[in-house]
Amino acid sequence: MRNLATIKKHLILCNGEQCTIKGANKIIESIRRTIKRCGLHDHIHTTRSLCNGRCEDGSIVIIYPDAVWYKNVDETAADKIVKKHLMNGQIVKENLLFKQETKNHG
Numbered sequence: 001m002r003n004l005a006t007i008k009k010h011l012i013l014c015n016g017e018q019c020t021i022k023g024a025n026k027i028i029e030s031i032r033r034t035i036k037r038c039g040l041h042d043h044i045h046t047t048r049s050l051c052n053g054r055c056e057d058g059s060i061v062i063i064y065p066d067a068v069w070y071k072n073v074d075e076t077a078a079d080k081i082v083k084k085h086l087m088n089g090q091i092v093k094e095n096l097l098f099k100q101e102t103k104n105h106g
Contacts, residue, residue, distance in 0.1 A: 008043045009086060012062040016051030019058035023074065027059050030075045034082040044086060057097055067100035 013028045028048060035044050052060050057071035061081060070081060070092060077095045084090040091099065 002045070003042075004045075006042050007045045009045070009066070010064045011044060011046045012049050012052070012064070013046055014050075014052045014054075014058060014060040014062075015048040016055065016058070018051070018055035019060060022058045024059045027061075027073055027075060027078050031061070031078045031082060034079055035086070038082060038087060040082070040086060054097065060097070067102070069097040069099075070095045071097035 011031065013024070013031065015024050015028065028046070032046055035041055035046070052062065054060050054069070054071065059073045061070040061073045061078070062068070063070075063081075063085065066085075068085070068091065070077065072095055073081065077092060080092045081095070084092050
């Protein structure tokens with residue numbers, strides 16, 4: 001059983017029909033392999049989801065708590081997302097669909 005207290009990021013990986021047609025299953029397995037190979041497994045949780053409502057932009061990867069949505073993710077982009085975003089906090093601009101800006105209410 002995983003210790004949820006160590007989880008820092010949660011990836012929601014679209015596995016809806018359109019994303020699956022665009023290779024979502026291979027992309028999900030690629031992301032999971034890269035996370036494990038980079039030693040991030042204890043800090044990153046991945047979840048397959050059904051449609052996220054952006055079929056035209058698939059394959060979709062969403063990262064929380066960063067509130068970043070990536071579009072047109074293929075295996076190359078998946079590798080960049082793990083190595084640039086998850087490891088170094090850098091946005092993969094060429095695949096960025098949306099980044100929710102947070103407001104400080106304090």
